[in-house]
Amino acid sequence: MVSERYNRTDTSVTGQALRILARRPDAVLVGASGTPAVLPQRTLKERGYAGLIYQTHGVANPDFLRVGGKDVEGTLLPAGPILVAEQLPGAFPSKRVALDYIQRYEARYGIGSYSTFGAHAWDAWLILKPALERALKKADPEKDLAAFRSALRDEIEATKGLVATHGVFTFSKEDHLGLRFEDAAVMVQVEGGRWKLIRTFR
Amino acid sequence: MDATILGLLFLDALQNGVVYGLLALAMVLVFAVTRVILVPIGELMMFAPLSLVWLQGGKLPGTLWLALALGVAWALLTRGRGALLPLLGGAGLFLLFLLALKAPPVAYLAALLLVVYLGVATYRVFFQPMRAASPEGEHRGATVLAYLIMAVGLHVAYQGLGLVFFGPEQFRPAPLVEGEALVGLSWQGVLVLLFALAAAGGLYLFFRLSLYGKALLAAAESRLGARLCGIRPEEAGMVAFAIASLMAALSGLLLAPLINAAYFMGFMLGLKGFVAAILGGLLSYPVAFLGALLVGLFESFTSFYASAYKEALVFLLLVPALLVQSLRARAVEE
Numbered sequence: 113m114v115s116e117r118y119n120r121t122d123t124s125v126t127g128q129a130l131r132i133l134a135r136r137p138d139a140v141l142v143g144a145s146g147t148p149a150v151l152p153q154r155t156l157k158e159r160g161y162a163g164l165i166y167q168t169h170g171v172a173n174p175d176f177l178r179v180g181g182k183d184v185e186g187t188l189l190p191a192g193p194i195l196v197a198e199q200l201p202g203a204f205p206s207k208r209v210a211l212d213y214i215q216r217y218e219a220r221y222g223i224g225s226y227s228t229f230g231a232h233a234w235d236a237w238l239i240l241k242p243a244l245e246r247a248l249k250k251a252d253p254e255k256d257l258a259a260f261r262s263a264l265r266d267e268i269e270a271t272k273g274l275v276a277t278h279g280v281f282t283f284s285k286e287d288h289l290g291l292r293f294e295d296a297a298v299m300v301q302v303e304g305g306r307w308k309l310i311r312t313f314r
Numbered sequence: 315m316d317a318t319i320l321g322l323l324f325l326d327a328l329q330n331g332v333v334y335g336l337l338a339l340a341m342v343l344v345f346a347v348t349r350v351i352l353v354p355i356g357e358l359m360m361f362a363p364l365s366l367v368w369l370q371g372g373k374l375p376g377t378l379w380l381a382l383a384l385g386v387a388w389a390l391l392t393r394g395r396g397a398l399l400p401l402l403g404g405a406g407l408f409l410l411f412l413l414a415l416k417a418p419p420v421a422y423l424a425a426l427l428l429v430v431y432l433g434v435a436t437y438r439v440f441f442q443p444m445r446a447a448s449p450e451g452e453h454r455g456a457t458v459l460a461y462l463i464m465a466v467g468l469h470v471a472y473q474g475l476g477l478v479f480f481g482p483e484q485f486r487p488a489p490l491v492e493g494e495a496l497v498g499l500s501w502q503g504v505l506v507l508l509f510a511l512a513a514a515g516g517l518y519l520f521f522r523l524s525l526y527g528k529a530l531l532a533a534a535e536s537r538l539g540a541r542l543c544g545i546r547p548e549e550a551g552m553v554a555f556a557i558a559s560l561m562a563a564l565s566g567l568l569l570a571p572l573i574n575a576a577y578f579m580g581f582m583l584g585l586k587g588f589v590a591a592i593l594g595g596l597l598s599y600p601v602a603f604l605g606a607l608l609v610g611l612f613e614s615f616t617s618f619y620a621s622a623y624k625e626a627l628v629f630l631l632l633v634p635a636l637l638v639q640s641l642r643a644r645a646v647e648e
Contacts, residue, residue, distance in 0.1 A: 118620040121334075121582040123573040126326035126498075127617030127624075129513075130319050146483035151574060159322075175483040179574055 119150035129155040138163055145170030147179045154183040164188060169297075173227035174229075177305055187302040188310075192228045192278040196300055196309040204312065205295055209238075210277040212237075228278070235276040243267040322498040323614045327518025329503045329572075332510035336565045337587025338557035338594065338602040339517060345596050346534035347554035349458050355562050355587070356580025357472035361568030362429045362563035364577070367485040368416050369421040376479030378411055381428055384435035386475070393441065400435065420424055430436050433559025434552050440464055442548050469581065476577030479580040484579070488573035501523050506568050513561055514603060526553055586613070586628065593635045605635075 114135045129152065132140060142152050142165065149171045151278070156165065167189040168178075182253050192222065193200055197210035217226045222254035248269045253260040274281040279296030299311045337355055344352045361377045368375035385404035389397040407427060414424040444464060491501035521527040533540040533550035541547060560593040566575070573579065586609050593605025609628060616627045 117624075118581075120615075121579055122617075123579070124326055125613075125617065127323060127614055127619075128621045130322055131618050131621070134319065143380055145574070146482070147574060150484070150486075152339075159498075168600065179484050179486050181486075228346075257630065291642070 118144075118152060120144070123150065125152045126159075128152070128255050129159050133159055133161055139166060139170075140164070141166040143168055143170070146173060147175050149176060149178045150184060153180065153187065157183055169228065172300075172307070173229065174224060176260070177302065177307075179304070180302075185304075186303050189300055190297045191300045191307070192296065193227050193298045193312070194231045194277045195224075196298065196307050197277075199309040200298070201312070205275050205280050206277055206312070209275050213277045230282075231277040235278050235281070238276045239268060239271055239274060239281055243271060246270075258313065319618070324611075324616055325498040325503075327611040327614035328607070329499070329506060329610075330608040331621075332480035332507055332605035333565055333569055334587045334609050335531065335591050335606030336510055336513055336561050337584055338606045339514065339599055340561045341516075341587055341591040342594060342596055342599055342602050343530075344554050344558045345591070347530055348437070348441065348461075348551040350437075350461045350551075351370075351458070351465055351588070352558060353462070353584065354436070354469040354472050354586070355558065356427050356582070357469060357476060357577075357585030357626070358433055358559050359562040359566035359583060360476060360575055360577060360580035361432065361472075362425045362566040363487055363575040364480045364485060365424040365428055366421050366567060367487050367568075367575070368480070369411070369424060370418060370487070372415060374411060374415070375428075376475070377428060377432065380475060380479075381432040381435060382408065384432065388435045388438045391443065400438075403431055415644060422567065425567065426560070429566075430556050430559045431561035433555045433562075436468065437551055437555040438548075440468060441552060445548075445551075469584075473577060473581065476580075476626075480577050482577070482581050483572075484574035484576040486574045487567075487570050490568075500572065502568070502571050506565070506572070509564060509568055514599075517557075517599070520557075530554060544578070561591075582625075589629065589632055589635075592632060592639070595639055 114132055114137070118125045118128055121248075130150065130291050133156070136226075138160070140156060142149050144152070145168075149167055153165055163220055166185050167184075169189060169191045171187075171189060172195050193204060193206055194210040194213065197207060197213045197214055200207045200210075210231070213231055214226050217230060218224070242265075245265060247264040250263040250267075251260040263284060269283045269285055269288075271281055271283045279291045281290040282292075283290040294313045297313060298309055299313075300307050302308070303312045319617045337359070341352050341353060344350055362519040364379050369508055371492050371503040382404050385400040386406075388400040389404075392400065407424075410420065410427065429592045441461060441464065444460060487499070489502040495504045529540070529545045530550050530617060532543060533545055533547055539546055540550070540559060566580075587606065590606035590609050593608065594600075594601075594602030609631065612631060613624060613628050616624045620627065
């Protein structure tokens with residue numbers, strides 16, 4: 113194991129890449145978000161690394177593919193299932209909601225414009241809207257703001273089995289993440305400049 | 315650590331070092347002539363490839379409107395026939411951009427001239443009025459500190475505008491030449507090295523042979539003396555800014571396919587060029603260039619041995635340099 117650091121403003125990561133390659137690794141994980149994640153991968157390729165390269169869900173936007181081009185072919189990453197919504201098996205719970213979101217988003221901003229990040233905000237709204245409606249029935253924020261806030265928290269914690277674009281949310285007093293791993297992550301590979309689903313964990 | 319790794323690190327250091335060197339030369343030149351520490355040079359450097367990418371994508375970049383707006387301010391500040399230069403230059407720039415939308419090879423020239431125009435307009439609109447307004451009178455100019463504050467402000471503003479114009483992600487224009495010359499050095503990297511060599515040589519010849527170059531040297535040596543010889547300091551300042559922005563734009567265009575251009579990429583490059591310029595005492599061109607190579611070497615080896623502390627270690631180079639400088643400092647003309 114070897115771990116090296118770099119900045120998004122770095123213009124060269126040759127030193128780090130050489131140090132990693134000197135250990136002859138089977139796989140390299142790049143922890144970065146967006147297009148600055150391309151440079152280390154390109155440097156590794158240029159220095160002759162042919163092993164596995166993993167990225168994180170931080171790169172799941174179209175710009176990563178645009179800047180990376182041929183250099184990021186074969187990259188493996190775990191991502192929210194919406195990234196490959198149309199390739200998901202029909203029984204995958206969030207498939208329908210995800211496709212609906214993509215259709216609405218692309219109708220507004222153009223084909224191929226969506227990324228997983230906007231979908232997180234959409235999910236937040238899907239959770240918040242019914243919780244807000246229920247909380248408004250219990251307390252009036254104009255009269256008693258503190259009571260309304262705790263009512264809203266209780267209603268969000270009471271959310272059960274809400275199907276969203278990134279998975280199925282079931283909150284409780286203890287669980288404020290609300291997601292189960294099997295529904296919320298899939299493995300994706302870059303193939304021919306596109307995201308390709310390679311496995312789900314269900 | 316074996317010979318291969320050593321060689322690759324040296325090549326990496328050389329490629330980074332010459333870019334810092336070019337920026338350091340530009341900074342020393344601008345500082346010598348105008349006493350301005352050109353912090354926003356990194357932004358000017360990134361505006362060139364980003365504008366190019368926008369043009370190649372068939373869109374007019376926001377930097378064009380910024381340059382034209384500054385050009386109008388420049389024309390308003392200059393009364394009489396002097397206003398023709400910014401107006402005609404701005405109109406020419408606009409036409410060149412329209413042409414570049416139709417003919418892609420022109421885009422390189424358009425991006426280059428845009429940055430030069432922007433650089434000169436920046437000097438004329440922001441720095442020169444400070445010079446005239448300073449209490450010491452026009453021949454002394456504002457203090458180095460006042461210029462520095464303005465320069466940092468411009469850096470923040472231009473970086474913010476870069477985010478507005480070009481978005482948060484990086485862009486990679488196609489390299490002019492593909493492939494690797496030898497292991498660890500791409501042909502594009504060779505171009506960068508050749509350009510650095512040509513630019514350093516060109517600057518040397520410019521200062522030795524051309525009248526403008528000699529006038530710049532004179533203005534850098536003594537402002538009052540240069541004025542008495544009929545050299546207008548504002549013109550010298552504009553020429554210095556034009557050369558500095560030309561060097562920044564050219565190195566930005568050549569470098570972008572290697573490092574991926576983005577609005578935030580310029581600052582660190584500029585800062586390391588500044589460290590190199592400080593190693594040369596903001597005075598000496600050859601020492602600044604050698605300092606830049608040292609910064610590149612230091613950076614390359616620290617990124618290998620202690621990548622987490624790379625930036626801190628590189629900027630630590632400033633401490634001994636400043637110590638030496640302040641020990642042997644004489645009173646600097648402000």
